[in-house]
Amino acid sequence: QNKVASMKFWESIGAFYGAKDPSYAWPLALVHLNITLYALTFWLTRPVMPFLTTQLGADAVVFGYLQTVFSFVQLLGAPIIGRLCDTQGAKIALQMCQLATGLSYILLGSAWNIPVLFASQLPTVLMQSMHCSQAFVTDFSSDESRSSALGRLSLSYAVGMALGPMLGGLLSDVIGYHGVAWLAGALMFVPFLANMYSLPAHRPGMEKAKGEGGKGGLQVAECLKVLKIPTCRNLTVFMLMTGLAGQIYHSTFSMAGPSFFKLTAKDLGMFQTMSGVIGLISNTFVVGALEKALSQRSIITLGASILVCTFTAYSFATSFEHLLVIGFVSAFPSMAMYTTVTSMVTRGTPREVSATVIGLGHAARSLCGIVAPTIGGYLYKDQGVPGVGFTCAAIMVAAAVWSQVSQVTVPSAKSKEL
Structure with missing residues (x-):
């Protein structure tokens, strides 16, 4: 009876995760445990980062450069991890990512000057755990449940995102800004040890990817090849536009929060925790319901349109209460668009290059992160919060239009040939 009960339990778990x-x-x-801890540690450090850098003598411009370095190395790493997942398996790639992420946090916690602070961002070239996890879910889930399975992965990320900022803000008063970073680094070794003995090394389609993908590593020709697929190319352009708007907003919010809106680390933690909780709700209830009522193309257009309104509202924000309302509204479309676009690119491309396609999406967002802090810093310095808000709104208008005119087509799960 215990064996039967155990089998039924894991069958229900598998059904929930879309296995x-x-x-x-x-x-x-x-x-899913990996991605929750990955998100928890990342968001533990987010509320303390602006204050830690200030403590080391960095101003808003230096903080912008730090974000640019982070995004640049992420851009380099995303295609590499994508091909590594396709050719060597996501387990090896995920283990490398967890170790590199932990090392980055330990260096961050040990930073005593600006050069070491920048050096702490170099290991983030392999901070691609979400990428690897999406590759796992894509391969081990059925086509019919692909979208909901990716949504539940984002749900697990949102759990960590909901807990991390609040804990980071509170713990900064107890163990300090550096202590929060050290704690994040230590926690990253938990999934590494669990993965070593429990994750399968093989993934479906890996042999085919090895045969077609060459010798492993970064295959530029393979990355360019998948961009010839219309769905992949058009959605990558959409991700570039939405990513640019989002990165401009987030990079300047780190400066505007403490200086313009007078937020503390606890305030930032509360705001980011609210976004995480809404992400939980969005992926649990909203994405599935929307896909029953609307096409995926309509969902991303609707999401972009809502963000046009919230960015416009941000232009007129003057208080923490205004930020809470804007953050509450914008979190729903942001999470829904991210989950839906990931589902669209994996369903619209062959399975053997799925991780490479996901990697290109992450690389597109990282590319935005390279240029956005500079653009955002210039806008914030000369135009303030209104200039940032209106610029982001204009970019999202372009994204909404592109989603309709680019003729994005994704086969249904039942009709897709594997």
Whole structure:
């Protein structure tokens, strides 16, 4: 009876995570644990980062450069990890990512001057755990449940995102800004040890990817090849536009929060926790309901349109209460668009290059992160919060229009040939 009960339990877990076979339930559950801890540690450090850098003598311009370095190394790493997932398996890639992420936080906690602070961002070239986890979910979930499975992965990320900022803000008063970073680094070794013994090394389609993908590593020709697929190319352009608007907003918010809106680390933690909680709600209830009522193309257009309104409202914000309202409204479309676009690019491309396609999406967002802090810093310095808000709104208008005119087509799960 215990064996039967255990089998039914894991069958229900597998069904919840969208596993195409009950034997994939445990690996998928562990992947979700990975992404929750990954998000928890990342968001632990977010509320303290502006204050830690200020403590080391950095101003808003230096903080912008720090974000540019982070995005640049992320851009370099995303295609590499994508091909590594396709050719060597996501387990190896994920283990490398967890170690590199932990090392980055430990260096951050040990930073005593600006050069070491910048050096702490170099290991983030492999801070691609979400990418690897999406590759796992794409391969071990059925086509019919692909969108909901990716949505639940974002749900697990949102759990960490909801807890991390609040804990980071509170712990900064107890163990200091550096202590929060050290704690984040230590926590990253938990999933590394669990993965070592429990995650499968093989992934479906890996042999085919090896045969077609060459010798592993970064295959530029393969990355360019997938961009010839209309769905991938058009959605990458959409991600570039939405990513640019989002990165301009986030890069300047780190400066505007403490200086213009007079927020503390606890305030930032509360604001970011609210976004995480809304992400939980969005991926649990909103994405699935929207996909039953609307096409995926309509969902991303609607999301972009809502963000046009919230960015416009941000231009007129003057208080923390205004930020809470704007953040509450914008979190729903942001999470829904991210989950839906990821589902669209994986369903619209061959399975053997799915991780490469996901990597290109992450690389597109990282590319935006390279230029956005400079653009945002210039806008914030000369035009203030209104200039940032109106610029982001204009970019999202372009994204909404592009989603309609680019003729994005995604086959249904039932009709897609594997």
